[in-house]
Amino acid sequence: MTLDTRPLADRIDRRALRAFRRTLPSTVRPKLVTVLLPVALIAVPFVFMIALLTAIGVDQFILRDKGLSSILAFVPVITMPVVAITLLVRALRQRNGVRQFRIAEFARANSFSYSPRVERPWLPGMIFEREGQSSSYSTDMVSRDGEAPTIIANHTSVVGSGKNRTVHRWGYVALRLTTPLPNIVLDAQKNNSWGRAALPVALAARQRLSLEGDFDRHFALYCPAGYEADALYLFTPDIMARFIDNAASFDIEIVDDYLFLYAQGELSTLDPELWKQLLSTVEALSQRVRQWARWRDERLDAGGAAWPEGAAVPNYARREGVASHGRRLARRADWWWIIGALLALFGFYNLLQDLFF
Structure with missing residues (x-):
């Protein structure tokens, strides 16, 4: 496929x-008052402090309160405009829509479709179904229909609220398959760190299957x-070779009738080379996974057909779909944070021992 990447860098009309x-929508391009309000909240105290220092006199202020405290008093005066300008530039860039x-x-x-933002996309992958999720949305969604329906987008998932609020950001590619398949995950070893998978969920180790080569x-x-x-x-x-050659840097999930490629970070960007890589990967994988259309789950009945008991039911007579226990992988508790909490408590206990005993 020949890509026209000129719109990503050419002069804009x-x-x-x-x-x-x-x-x-306002979720992508907030109203101007929403942009200026945080800046105003910082600017008003800044103007007040400047007026106060002008009235007192900077030299008198320093002479009256010599030492470190007089210097520290100027820190807000210096940092406030920097913070205000940073917020303003960031907000205006968000509003410009470029x-x-x-x-x-x-x-x-x-010949793709584009959606700037999609709230709670109706997709079955693990990054879209996080426990305790309060909101989720995909941005810069580029999609196409046809023989190999594809979506490329960035996804944000917010878990919890207040001080316990955590934001998770992923980029993903979604390929629509022609038949539902068992839930299979390929955890890319390249993006793991400290022996821990980069996947958003922890999978039960008993489901690990070793393949050849x-x-x-x-x-x-x-x-x-x-x-x-x-x-x-x-x-x-041949399928394994294609995944190694084209998708070794992605975590991969097959779930229902979708194949997902996940990456920590954005995939729908202004980088022409990344788009070429992504669509080349999509094309390579799409050609190979077409043969998966013939797969049928023998655990399902033969669509009501009256076949003799023990007979080999022909593939065309089998129902599409996956038996219930094959639709989702079993998950396990993620013990890393528990171990970390125990180590922190142990360290705090030792500190108290040293201080008071």
């Missing part, structure tokens, strides 16, 4: 940009118990 900005316009034009030039050096494959033979059927040597 300002008139077209202004028209495009008017179509952006990024969204470029990606939208890139999508249009290559050097595939295990690149991916750790997890499949539901009882579906080991199905995983071996799906991941033939």
Whole structure:
């Protein structure tokens, strides 16, 4: 596929940009008053402090209160405008719509669709279904239909609220498959750190399946118990080679009738080279996974057909779908934070021992 990446870097038609900005929702392009309010909250105390110092006299202020305290008093005077300008520039850049316009034009030039933001996308992958999730949305979603329906976007998931609020950001590629498959995860070894997987959930180790060759050096494959033979059927040597060559830096999940590639960080960007890499990967994988359309779950009945007991039911008579215990992988508790908390408590206890005993 030949990509036209010129809209990602070419000169922008300002008139077209202004028209495009008017179509952006407020969640993407906040109102001007929303932008200026935080700046005003910082600017007002700053102006008050400048007026106070002017009235007293800077030299008198320093002479009256010599030492470190007089110097520290000027820290807010210096930092406030810096913070205000930073917030203003960041907010104005968010409002200018240039990024969204470029990606939208890139999508249009290559026969894709574009959505600046999609709230709670109806997708089954693990990054979309986090426990305790308070909000989630995908941004800069580039998609296409056709023989190989594809979505490329960035996803933000907010878990908890207040002081316990945590924001998780991922980039993802979603390929629509022609038939539902068992939930299979390929944990890329390249992006793991300290022996810990970069996946957003912890999977039960008993589901780990070792494959032939050097595939295990690149991916750790997890499949539901009882579906080991199905995983071996799906991941033939040529499929494994294609994943190693084209997708070794991504965590991969097959769930329902989707194949997801996950990356920590954005994938829908203004980087032409990244787009070429992503769509080359999509094309390479799409060609190979077409053969998965023939897979059927033998655990399902034969669609009501009256086949003799013990007979080999032909593939065309089998229902599409996956038996209930193959639809989702079993998860386990993530013990890392528990171990960390115990170590912190142990350290705090030793500190108290040293101080008071």
